[in-house]
Amino acid sequence: xxTELRSPTRTFTIRQLCQEFDCTPRALRFYEDKGLIxxxxxxxxxVYSYKDRxxxxxILRGKRVGLALSExxxxxxxxxxxxxxxxxxxxxxxxxxxxxxALESQRLDIDLAVDVLKESCSRLEDQLRxxxxxxxxxxxxxxxxxxxxxxxxxxxx
Amino acid sequence: xxTELRSPTRTFTIRQLCQEFDCTPRALRFYEDKGLIxxxxxxxxxVYSYKDRxxxxxILRGKRVGLALSExxxxxxxxxxxxxxxxxxxxxxxxxxxxxxALESQRLDIDLAVDVLKESCSRLEDQLRxxxxxxxxxxxxxxxxxxxxxxxxxxxx
DNA sequence: AGGCGAGCTTACGTTCACGTAAGCTAAGTC
DNA sequence: GACTTAGCTTACGTGAACGTAAGCTCGCCT
Numbered sequence: 001x002x003t004e005l006r007s008p009t010r011t012f013t014i015r016q017l018c019q020e021f022d023c024t025p026r027a028l029r030f031y032e033d034k035g036l037i038x039x040x041x042x043x044x045x046x047v048y049s050y051k052d053r054x055x056x057x058x059i060l061r062g063k064r065v066g067l068a069l070s071e072x073x074x075x076x077x078x079x080x081x082x083x084x085x086x087x088x089x090x091x092x093x094x095x096x097x098x099x100x101x102a103l104e105s106q107r108l109d110i111d112l113a114v115d116v117l118k119e120s121c122s123r124l125e126d127q128l129r130x131x132x133x134x135x136x137x138x139x140x141x142x143x144x145x146x147x148x149x150x151x152x153x154x155x156x157x
Numbered sequence: 158x159x160t161e162l163r164s165p166t167r168t169f170t171i172r173q174l175c176q177e178f179d180c181t182p183r184a185l186r187f188y189e190d191k192g193l194i195x196x197x198x199x200x201x202x203x204v205y206s207y208k209d210r211x212x213x214x215x216i217l218r219g220k221r222v223g224l225a226l227s228e229x230x231x232x233x234x235x236x237x238x239x240x241x242x243x244x245x246x247x248x249x250x251x252x253x254x255x256x257x258x259a260l261e262s263q264r265l266d267i268d269l270a271v272d273v274l275k276e277s278c279s280r281l282e283d284q285l286r287x288x289x290x291x292x293x294x295x296x297x298x299x300x301x302x303x304x305x306x307x308x309x310x311x312x313x314x
Numbered sequence: 315a316g317g318c319g320a321g322c323t324t325a326c327g328t329t330c331a332c333g334t335a336a337g338c339t340a341a342g343t344c
Numbered sequence: 345g346a347c348t349t350a351g352c353t354t355a356c357g358t359g360a361a362c363g364t365a366a367g368c369t370c371g372c373c374t
Binding site for chain 3: 181183184187191200201202220225226
Binding site for chain 4: 024026027030034043044045063068069070
């Protein structure tokens with residue numbers, strides 16, 4: 001059985017996807033619990049297809065823009081089923097339109113927030129230039145190499 | 158004592174701000190607990206100034222783009238104090254730069270998500286056009302007038 | 315044969331951002 | 345003078361999205 005590397009029939013282990021997308025196995029299993037992905041099984045082990053990989057990508061992208069997993073689920077379902085009752089679809093349509101509105105206004109918020117942060121950066125740079133100019137171009141780790149504390153999450157990165 | 162409506166010396170009650178920004182008193186008190194706002198008091202009652210109002214606006218804007226309250230706190234502090242130790246400032250600077258990066262990549266995600274949603278909308282519209290064209294332009298409430306279930310939150314609106 | 319690493323399930327714990335209920339005060343109002 | 349309204353504090357509850365620990369299997373390696 002040729003595994004055909006790089007072909008669309010390629011499959012992935014849970015850890016491969018986790019490394020590629022920087023998440024944990026627990027998260028993937030959690031998404032599966034919620035019905036967002038349904039990988040095949042080889043015995044006990046999960047086997048993710050290219051389609052599964054694409055779904056995961058959409059899930060994470062959705063998360064980053066503030067969608068709840070349940071909402072992401074609705075979107076994903078749509079791509080599989082294509083329909084499931086006209087009124088149900090009408091509801092989805094209305095919701096999606098709402099979401100588009102929200103996202104576009106959110107993009108505005110982002111622009112504003114970036115402005116605020118850039119302002120803050122300017123202040124900080126001014127201050128540092130006068131006191132400790134050598135700290136100006138350091139990345140975070142160079143200043144304080146931190147580890148995640150137990151329970152600490154990486155949010156919205 | 159002239160209250161000077163519309164002047165920058167104007168003050169607000171908790172409920173006024175809540176109505177203006179669509180949030181709950183509980184939320185404002187929570188932000189106060191976390192040190193994000195510190196309104197004056199008239200006896201027991203909170204009295205919010207224009208500056209408090211501005212801070213609240215920043216808080217909510219920050220939330221909408223996925224910042225944690227703690228992070229928002231850092232940004233806000235910066236506007237008050239202006240400094241607090243050079244290394245501390247250097248850390249903030251690095252963090253803010255990270256945040257700017259994250260936000261800009263997040264804006265990209267939003268654009269992608271909007272594309273996906275618009276695609277989904279097109280599919281749905283096609284489907285509905287063929288089955289129930291009268292449902293095409295309905296807002297959500299017109300289809301299923303829902304109430305929030307206990308504990309349900311309005312996310313990322 | 316023993317041990318490691320990857321994966322699995324079950325189940326309880328945790329953080330965040332509040333919700334919600336109980337019980338209080340003080341100001342207006344019928 | 346009772347009632348409503350707006351506010352307060354304290355404290356426990358909640359939903360989402362996982363973290364974390366316990367204890368199992370399986371294949372591979374030495």
